[in-house]
Amino acid sequence: MSGVRKVASAVALLAIVAALSLGAAAGGMGPFFDGIRSLGAFYLSTAPPQIAELVLGPSYRGLSSYSPEVVTSIVWDYRGLDTYFETAVFFLAIIGAVAIYRGIEEPVLRRPASGLSPIVRAVTKFLIPINIAVAASIALHGHLTPGGGFQAGAALAVAPIIVIVVFSRRYLLERGVTKLKALFFRSAGLIGIALVVLIPVIWSVISGEWAWVMQNQWKPGAEAFSYPAYLGGALISGSIWFLNLFEFLAVSFGFTILFLLISIDEDTVRSCMIRGGEECDRY
Amino acid sequence: MNPAKALGPAILTFIAYIVFSGSVSGYDLITGAAIAVITGILVSDFLVTDTRKSLDIRRLGWLIAYAFYYLTIAELKSHLSFAPKVLSGRIRPGVVEVRTHLKTEYGMVTLANSITNTPGTATVDIDPEKQVLYVHWLWVESEDREGVREKIAKPFETFIKHIFEGGEQA
Numbered sequence: 001m002s003g004v005r006k007v008a009s010a011v012a013l014l015a016i017v018a019a020l021s022l023g024a025a026a027g028g029m030g031p032f033f034d035g036i037r038s039l040g041a042f043y044l045s046t047a048p049p050q051i052a053e054l055v056l057g058p059s060y061r062g063l064s065s066y067s068p069e070v071v072t073s074i075v076w077d078y079r080g081l082d083t084y085f086e087t088a089v090f091f092l093a094i095i096g097a098v099a100i101y102r103g104i105e106e107p108v109l110r111r112p113a114s115g116l117s118p119i120v121r122a123v124t125k126f127l128i129p130i131n132i133a134v135a136a137s138i139a140l141h142g143h144l145t146p147g148g149g150f151q152a153g154a155a156l157a158v159a160p161i162i163v164i165v166v167f168s169r170r171y172l173l174e175r176g177v178t179k180l181k182a183l184f185f186r187s188a189g190l191i192g193i194a195l196v197v198l199i200p201v202i203w204s205v206i207s208g209e210w211a212w213v214m215q216n217q218w219k220p221g222a223e224a225f226s227y228p229a230y231l232g233g234a235l236i237s238g239s240i241w242f243l244n245l246f247e248f249l250a251v252s253f254g255f256t257i258l259f260l261l262i263s264i265d266e267d268t269v270r271s272c273m274i275r276g277g278e279e280c281d282r283y
Numbered sequence: 284m285n286p287a288k289a290l291g292p293a294i295l296t297f298i299a300y301i302v303f304s305g306s307v308s309g310y311d312l313i314t315g316a317a318i319a320v321i322t323g324i325l326v327s328d329f330l331v332t333d334t335r336k337s338l339d340i341r342r343l344g345w346l347i348a349y350a351f352y353y354l355t356i357a358e359l360k361s362h363l364s365f366a367p368k369v370l371s372g373r374i375r376p377g378v379v380e381v382r383t384h385l386k387t388e389y390g391m392v393t394l395a396n397s398i399t400n401t402p403g404t405a406t407v408d409i410d411p412e413k414q415v416l417y418v419h420w421l422w423v424e425s426e427d428r429e430g431v432r433e434k435i436a437k438p439f440e441t442f443i444k445h446i447f448e449g450g451e452q453a
Contacts, residue, residue, distance in 0.1 A: 118411055122392035129292050129326050133299035136318040141304060175329065234310035 047073035049235060062220045066229035067143045067237035075148065076240045080214045084197060087247065091190060094254045098183070101261045104272045115167040124166045131159045139248035143237035149244040153251025160256045169263045179260050182253040189250025196242045200225050216240065285327070291337035292330050293323025342446050349442035357401060357438060365403040368422055377423040378407060379431050381416040384440060390447040391416070397439045404435060 023029075036044065045051055052064030065077035075083050115121055139152030163172045200211035200222075209224035216238040218226040227238030297319035304311050331337045368374055381398075385391050388411060395406040395416055403421040410416075418435055425431055 118388055118409055119392050119395050119406070122388055123396070125326075125330050126295070128329065129296045129322050130299040132322045132325075133296045133315075133318060134303045136314075136322075137300050137304045140314045140318075232309075234308070 043070050043074060043078065047077075049229060049237075062218050062223065065216055065237060065240065066235070067240050068235075069142070069144055069146065069148075071146065072142055072148050072240060072244070073237075076243045077216045080197075080216075080243075084193070084214065087190075087193065087250070091186070091250070091254060094186070094257055097258055097261055098179075101264070101269070104264060104269055115171065116165075120166050124162055127162070128159050131162075132156060135159075135248070135252070139244050140241075142244035143240040144235070149247025150251050152244070152248045153255065156248070156252035157255030157259065161259045164259060164263050169260065172260070177256065177260075179257055182256040182260065186250050186253040186257065189246045189248070189253065192246030193243060193250065196239050196246065214239070285334060287338065288331050288334040289320070289323035289327040291323075291334075292326045293319040296322040336447070345442060345445040349439075349446060352442065353397060353439070357397075361401040361403060365421060368403070375422050376420065378417055378419050379423060379426070379435070380428075381418050381431055381436050382428060383414050383416060383432070383436050385443060385448060386414065387447050390443050393443050393447065394436060394439055397443075398435060 046056065046060070046063045047065050047070045048068040049064065049066040050068070052061050052066060056064065065073040067073045067077070135152045135156035135158075137152075138147035138155055139149055142148030142152065160172055160177060163177075197214045200215040201213055203209075203225055204211035207224065210222045211225035212219060212222055215222060215225055216227055217229060218224070227242075228236065229238050230236065231241075297315050300315040300318055301307060301311060304315070336342060383391060383394055385394055391409060391411055391414070395409050398404045398416065398418055399406045405419045406416050407419050408417045416436070420435070424434055
């Protein structure tokens, strides 16, 4: 592209940005709402435990999720079923990938796994435990601070992809991070989520009292069942803590499966898919 | 699995967990300890080759001393010497071969990163077998083997040797 054309396109882009900003500033996106809408006010005034305990009357306390992190309260409690099925969609996608790659195994190469320079490798080694610590902290504080199970799982999934890039896919497999193990832990996470969701119902069947699917704290009309808001004096916000933990497990290992699959050599995948062959029919 | 081997990585994980969480409540200490134990066991084979070295308190002392020396004296000296060259634009760049006495992976990598993080020098590549670092130097002061080592590697090597090497007498 010549210099004149470059300048012309830059000016055109700037003009578009300026026109859009001007339009938005002049009220083109509708009137700006200055304040808190009633729905937002409801969540902000019911979710945190301090407000639930001090401000709300006994009849409203049952609307609280006992979590100071209002976004997490909405995601895992107020609209929990929505998140439950979002999780299901994500895992169907992973199952799809596993099904497409079924039976495809990369032939073990004789040459040793080399990877990037020793400098990058040594520093990466130290980043792995720090990465795990940060991800676990995001998961275990999901009911207190922004973050939660999905974000923590995505943070932990950085570890396998970094190892694949810096060392190699084989290096990861040799250290025991295999597709089968990842599938096991992902399934454990999913079963954990399903259990947390269904325990109120199971309890309801056994006790004969009323309880809702995915109920966290007691609710008006279902007062008999409640996950513990505190455990040994520490706030865990009932089911939210468990859901974050299991989602963390399920998402991190779900991503690990994907990274292990997509890092298989393209030619191997293609020849297995088109021709099949002995080395491609492991299962 | 060796519990002593996992201790070093577990302490590193615990510190990272507490610093990132920014809180030292009972909840953080308990969950942090649990995560540290799991992570320590998982990564110990990956991170530690010599358990005795990883738990040697004198080596930790040398590491702290080196961090202090590096972040204050070494950085200051290097900034003072290279700032005028950068501002005046008078440079004499080149890549030199630095031979080091360090043998271990961690030792050589620490030396390489120490060289890179001071102004004027950047490690381009490293050859662990030949014990050689290839360093880009903004002002090549010396071209003979000993002169290069003296100028670039020597100030760091003594500390690094005490931190990572010489396992026999420690």
